[in-house]
Amino acid sequence: MTRKHMGIWLLLGCSLCRPGWAEIYSYTADDGTVSLSNVPTDDRYTVLISATKLAVTTAPLTKSRKGIAGMAAKAGYDQVVNEVSRTYGLESALLHAVISVESRYNPKAVSKKGATGLMQLMPQTAKRYGVADAFDPRQNLDGGAHYLRDLLRLFDNNVSLALAAYNAGEHAVMKHGNRIPPYSETLSYVPKVLDFYQRYQTDF
16 A cells, blocks of 8 residues: 555544544545545545544444444354454454444345345355355354455455455455555445454454
8 A cells, every 4th residue: 555545544544533523525536546535625526424424333332222232242243253263364353343344243134235144245255155054144254254364365464455355346456456446335334344443453
């Protein structure tokens, strides 16, 4: 990742941590370079993530009923996540972060695109990693962790790129010069997972 792109993600990270939520704007140059800013400098920038959405999606875990339910769901999968993490040499915190964003620990979750289970495996990915029943938590976690491990190896352990590839596909990342693809969903997905990842790291 270039210094410029590191700066972009640092800016986004700082914006996510601000007590007063700011809009996040994006601009894609002719060469495909994506710029993010909370203070757009010209009218070519468009709103990528609204302040309201940021406040909701990155709010810290609380002791509200919803927060307690979320922590209970996470705790219910701690053992199997730890086992799968050890199998593939991953941090449990990273797997938990992906699950939190992908399915919120709902093993029966199905996306509009057809991704299923805890780690939202697409049918071709499930088949690729030998997952016969994507709704089975253990099989789903095993396939998703195996895929994530392979993505980390492919992108030299760059977590941001591996997560972008998990969301958009490895070919999309490579097509854009081993950079996070300029897709709204992916640009929103990566910082969400990284936010959970950072918080969960303090729990292990």
